[in-house]
Amino acid sequence: MNLALSDEQVMLREAAREALSRVKTLEAARAALDGKQSLPDLWPTACEAGWPGLLIDEQHGGAGLDAFDAMLVAEECGRVLAGVPLLGHLAATAILSAAANATSFLPANASGERRAAYLPARPPADNDGAWSTERRSGLGREPVPAVGPTDGDGHAAVEGACAFVPDAPGAAVLVGAGERDGEIVAFAASSEQPGVQIEPVTRYDATRSLAHVTFAGAQAVILDCPIDALASAWHLAQALLAAESIGAVASALEVTVQYAKDRYTFGRAIGSYQAVKHQLTEVLRRMENGRSLLYYAGFAYRGAPAEFPLAAAAARCVAGGALDYAARAMISIHGGIGATWEHDAPLYFRRAQLSRLLLGGTEQATGRVAGEVFALAAR
Amino acid sequence: MDLNDTPEQAAYRARARAWLQENRAQAPVLSGPGALTEEAEIIAARRKWQGRLAEGGLAGVTWPEDYGGQGLGPVEQVIAGQEISRAGVPGILDAIGVGMLGPTIIAHGSEEQKARYLGPMLHGEEVWCQLFSEPAAGSDLAAIQTRARRAEDGSWVLSGQKVWTTNAQFASFGLLLARTDPDVPKHNGLTMFVVPMDAPGVTVRGLRQISGEAEFNEVFFDEVHLPADADVGGVGNGWRTALTTLMFERVTIGLGGEGLGYDPLRFARALLAAGAQRDPLVRKRLGEIAAELTAVRFTGYRVLTALQQGQIPGPEAGLAKVTTVNSAIAAGDLIAEVLGPDALASESEWAYMISFLPGLKSAGGTEEILRNTIGERVLGLPAEPRLDKGVPFSELRAKETAAQ
Numbered sequence: 001m002n003l004a005l006s007d008e009q010v011m012l013r014e015a016a017r018e019a020l021s022r023v024k025t026l027e028a029a030r031a032a033l034d035g036k037q038s039l040p041d042l043w044p045t046a047c048e049a050g051w052p053g054l055l056i057d058e059q060h061g062g063a064g065l066d067a068f069d070a071m072l073v074a075e076e077c078g079r080v081l082a083g084v085p086l087l088g089h090l091a092a093t094a095i096l097s098a099a100a101n102a103t104s105f106l107p108a109n110a111s112g113e114r115r116a117a118y119l120p121a122r123p124p125a126d127n128d129g130a131w132s133t134e135r136r137s138g139l140g141r142e143p144v145p146a147v148g149p150t151d152g153d154g155h156a157a158v159e160g161a162c163a164f165v166p167d168a169p170g171a172a173v174l175v176g177a178g179e180r181d182g183e184i185v186a187f188a189a190s191s192e193q194p195g196v197q198i199e200p201v202t203r204y205d206a207t208r209s210l211a212h213v214t215f216a217g218a219q220a221v222i223l224d225c226p227i228d229a230l231a232s233a234w235h236l237a238q239a240l241l242a243a244e245s246i247g248a249v250a251s252a253l254e255v256t257v258q259y260a261k262d263r264y265t266f267g268r269a270i271g272s273y274q275a276v277k278h279q280l281t282e283v284l285r286r287m288e289n290g291r292s293l294l295y296y297a298g299f300a301y302r303g304a305p306a307e308f309p310l311a312a313a314a315a316r317c318v319a320g321g322a323l324d325y326a327a328r329a330m331i332s333i334h335g336g337i338g339a340t341w342e343h344d345a346p347l348y349f350r351r352a353q354l355s356r357l358l359l360g361g362t363e364q365a366t367g368r369v370a371g372e373v374f375a376l377a378a379r
Numbered sequence: 380m381d382l383n384d385t386p387e388q389a390a391y392r393a394r395a396r397a398w399l400q401e402n403r404a405q406a407p408v409l410s411g412p413g414a415l416t417e418e419a420e421i422i423a424a425r426r427k428w429q430g431r432l433a434e435g436g437l438a439g440v441t442w443p444e445d446y447g448g449q450g451l452g453p454v455e456q457v458i459a460g461q462e463i464s465r466a467g468v469p470g471i472l473d474a475i476g477v478g479m480l481g482p483t484i485i486a487h488g489s490e491e492q493k494a495r496y497l498g499p500m501l502h503g504e505e506v507w508c509q510l511f512s513e514p515a516a517g518s519d520l521a522a523i524q525t526r527a528r529r530a531e532d533g534s535w536v537l538s539g540q541k542v543w544t545t546n547a548q549f550a551s552f553g554l555l556l557a558r559t560d561p562d563v564p565k566h567n568g569l570t571m572f573v574v575p576m577d578a579p580g581v582t583v584r585g586l587r588q589i590s591g592e593a594e595f596n597e598v599f600f601d602e603v604h605l606p607a608d609a610d611v612g613g614v615g616n617g618w619r620t621a622l623t624t625l626m627f628e629r630v631t632i633g634l635g636g637e638g639l640g641y642d643p644l645r646f647a648r649a650l651l652a653a654g655a656q657r658d659p660l661v662r663k664r665l666g667e668i669a670a671e672l673t674a675v676r677f678t679g680y681r682v683l684t685a686l687q688q689g690q691i692p693g694p695e696a697g698l699a700k701v702t703t704v705n706s707a708i709a710a711g712d713l714i715a716e717v718l719g720p721d722a723l724a725s726e727s728e729w730a731y732m733i734s735f736l737p738g739l740k741s742a743g744g745t746e747e748i749l750r751n752t753i754g755e756r757v758l759g760l761p762a763e764p765r766l767d768k769g770v771p772f773s774e775l776r777a778k779e780t781a782a783q
Contacts, residue, residue: 001388001454002381003677003684009380068380127657257758272761274747277754284758285698289674296677299382314670321667366666367659370647373669374656377647 003295005072012069016076019049025080025207029347032206039206042084046112049073051086053110055093060106062093067236068298071243075294078247081351083207085115087244088167091237092116092175095186098229101154101221102188105173116188117168119145119176119213122360123231123309126371131177131184134163134360136212145215147178147185150222156180158189158215164358166237168211169200177230178220184227189220205347205354232305235312237359239297242312242319245355246294249287249319249326252348256280256330263335270333279329286322293318310372313365320355320362327352382680384458391451392458398435399466405431406468422549425472429503437463438471439481439501446485446497453630453686457679475545476500476507479627480554483571487612487620492573496552505551510541510574510598511621517543517741518748520556521565521618522767524776525600527557527572533607537574537600543742547583547596550576554624556617561773568772569617572609579603590734628743629696630686639739641707643669646714649729655717664713671706675699695757697749704746708736 005013023040032039046052054070056062063069070090077084093109093116096102108114121144122132132141145160158178168174174196175188191198195218198211257280260271270276293315300311327349331338338345356362384392407424408414415421432438433447440456442448449455463470471477481500484492499505516522525539537557547553553574560568574581580603585593612620647656647665655661678699682692711733715722722729740746754760767775 001384001457001680001683002687003680004688005380127662253758257760260760268764269761271754271758272763274751274763277758277760277763278747278750280758280760281698281750281753284695284753285701288678288695288698289671289702292674292677292681293670295380295681296673299380303382310673313666314673317666317670318674363663366670367662369666369670369673370656370662373643373647373665374651377644377651 003299009069009072012065013072013076015049016051016073017079019045020076020080020082020084023080023082025082026344026347029081029083029205029207030341033350039083039209042082043112043115046084046086051084052089052093052112052115055090056097056106056110060097060103061110062097062106063110066298067239067301068295070236071239071294071298074240074243075247075250078244079251081207081248081347083209085117085167085170085209087237087240088117088165088171089115090240091118091233092173094236095175095223095225095229095233096188098232099186099188099223099225101224105188109173114172115167115170116173116175117165117171118233118237119162119165119168119174120237120359121162121177121230121234122364123234125368126375127367131179133161133176134165134358136163143179144176144184145178147180147187147220147222149180154222155219156187156222158187158195158218158220161212161214163212164201164203164210165213166358167209168198168213169209171198174213175223184230186223186225186227186230187220188223189215189218193218195219203354205350207347207351208354208358210358228305232301232308234359235297235308236301238316238365239294239301239312241355241359242290242297242315243294245319245323245352246287246290248348248351249283249290249322252323252326252330252345253280253283253287255344256283256326256333259334276333279333283322283326283329286318286325290315290319290322310369310376313368313372316362316365317369320352320365323348323352324356388454388458391455392462395435395437395459395462396465398437399462399468402431402435403466403468406466409469422472425469426503426506428469429471429473432463432471433502439477442477442481442497442501443485446481446493447501453683457683472503473500473506473546474631475509478631479624480507480509482627483554483620483624484611486623487571487616489608489611491608492611496573499551506546506549508544508547508550508553508576508596508598509624510544510547510553510555511624512543513540514542518745520621521569522772523556523558523569525555525557526561527559527570527605529559530604535572535605535607535609537572537580537603537605539600541598541600542586542595544583544596544598545594547576547598548585552576553598554611556621558772559614559617561776562771564769565767565772565775566618567615569621570614571611571617571620572605573611574600574603574605574609578605588734588738590731626691629692629694630682639703639707641672641703641710643672646710649714650717653717661713661717664709668706668710668713671702675702675706693757694749694752697744697753700743701746701749704736704740707732708740711736 031037053062054065058064131144135142145158148157150156178187195216197214200211263270297311297315300308330345436449437459439448440451440459444450513523527535527537555572555574559570580601582599584597586595586597587593
């Protein structure tokens with residue numbers, strides 16, 4: 001029983017922090033919201049650091065690391081609100097790595113030469129037997145795209161849509177779940193074909209690259225991979241989003257604690273008031289709970305796959321709540337200035353508000369925790 | 380990162396499991412058919428069982444071998460706890476003594492004290508209680524008023540009152556924090572003592588709580604005579620000694636959060652039995668509760684990792700208690716809303732839990748004082764301005780009395 005980071009993991013984290021510190025990501029996030037300039041492209045940074053191949057085995061040009069390592073990098077990206085399109089890529093490569101007929105794609109994915117994006121498909125839960133994907137607006141879910149018969153080359157036509165796909169703009173390949181004759185199949189489609197339309201959308205947080213993806217007779221490779229790999233990719237995406245969120249909470253807390261030490265009212269630092277101190281310890285409490293669940297998810301991904309849905313959903317639930325709380329505390333403890341455009345607090349707030357709605361939303365993750373616990377209790 | 384046992388840990392687990400398999404028939408039965416019902420019988424049986432566990436190497440796992448322990452690490456202690464729980468037998472009776480007070484005596488006691496007290500404590504022959512909190516000193520523990528005065532022959536005379544004392548009704552000894560010098564600032568005038576609970580002048584009275592049951596006691600000291608060598612860790616060093624006890628308390632809480640029985644599966648079973656599992660609001664609330672309680676389990680593993688690396692858990696370990704208690708309160712609310720007034724029936728386990736938690740919220744320090752301490756020691760926030768710094772305790776009391 002040992003949750004200590006290995007020397008390699010400490011190095012991975014430090015290298016990530018160092019690489020990301022070279023870019024003024026928060027300033028860039030604000031400027032992008034203003035429409036003054038587009039976000040810096042951090043993919044070359046990711047490629048140089050070897051992050052695209054984190055979850056691809058060494059034999060195929062990757063680093064052969066585990067979900068927890070990927071979560072360490074995601075956490076560092078979250079710390080500085082960096083828009084690195086890893087969430088979509090890593091979840092997609094987890095599916096490709098599990099597919100017997102996708103090995104030829106992997107080296108280009110591992111080097112980052114061909115960036116992949118994951119089409120989020122929520123696996124069934126105890127109270128919902130269907131696979132589903134996001135819809136553009138309103139309550140409810142959409143069916144995953146429909147897949148036609150496989151031709152002699154292993155290709156099939158795909159029809160359908162996935163809304164709010166993270167990191168889809170600019171991705172070379174789209175990987176996800178489709179339905180054929182009531183069965184779920186995994187497919188990979190090149191984005192460079194007429195049957196694929198990627199419509200970039202920006203919502204509230206300019207650092208989050210999103211697109212609505214439409215398939216109209218697109219040609220896709222049907223992946224020879226177990227359905228469990230598709231479910232696991234969904235949970236992995238939840239865990240990565242949770243890790244990003246915890247990184248953002250950590251830096252929001254640091255900034256806010258510093259301000260609470262520096263800012264004086266009524267002759268004393270505001271951090272000495274219990275009303276302020278207790279809010280900040282609440283941020284710490286939620287952050288530490290979230291971090292503990294990142295360890296659980298990181299362990300369960302390979303160490304206890306049956307528990308991975310519970311671990312990832314719990315991490316998403318707690319980390320999402322932590323970021324919501326931390327962003328609001330950051331604004332309120334900074335007082336009026338925390339609500340101004342020039343301050344960083346609104347950037348954290350925007351990150352929190354959009355993150356909670358993506359990939360099914362934090363609320364669905366909370367429901368899945370309940371479903372998994374009910375299933376264990378019914379045994 | 381690895382949650383599995385090392386080969387050495389696996390060997391220890393196998394030994395513990397084999398020992399429990401062989402000896403479990405000797406364990407007292409506390410629930411179900413054939414369960415003991417009389418308190419005196421239960422206590423006697425659990426003391427005897429603690430002695431067996433100690434002989435089997437499953438109590439005092441982290442105690443040095445010189446004092447009858449196993450000289451092993453915190454991981455082995457957790458493994459022992461897991462195996463005891465798996466075997467469905469009770470753990471040790473005197474968790475406070477073995478977990479907190481014994482280690483304090485090991486750290487600060489004289490050789491005579493260690494030789495006299497530790498063996499019988501570990502084997503359950505003499506149960507101990509912790510005499511720290513007072514009616515007017517809880518969060519502000521250094522404000523205690525129980526007074527120990529030196530007699531001319533160097534012995535001590537003790538007067539005052541303690542409260543929230545677990546196990547005092549059958550304890551042989553207590554570790555007591557008393558004021559020995561009121562004319563210095565409050566943290567400086569304290570001394571820790573060993574008090575025999577059968578000494579003349581000691582009165583123990585059960586303290587009934589919301590549930591109607593008395594799980595704690597009040598203890599009164601009326602001119603109780605203690606020998607000159609009854610202090611632990613030196614006269615005037617009581618605060619330092621108390622901090623050691625509180626550090627071990629944090630370790631105990633950090634490693635043993637699940638021991639309270641606030642298990643998400645237990646809550647889920649109750650909701651399933653009531654057919655509430657499809658209700659979206661029930662799912663949302665249970666999901667949040669279960670996520671937080673699951674986090675606490677892994678926080679425990681993180682504490683354990685830190686201990687293995689020789690780090691001492693800081694006050695942040697107290698946040699796990701805050702989470703556990705508040706999640707359990709939320710679970711009680713949820714289950715009560717699903718079951719209706721029957722959840723509050725006198726025989727209901729939920730009525731008991733609902734009654735117990737408001738008090739538990741303050742146990743080991745109120746949530747508010749914990750958040751102050753963590754804000755200051757962990758986040759480095761400035762302290763609340765205070766009016767007692769450097770003021771002799773007697774003056775402070777006089778001011779407080781005048782203000783009233």
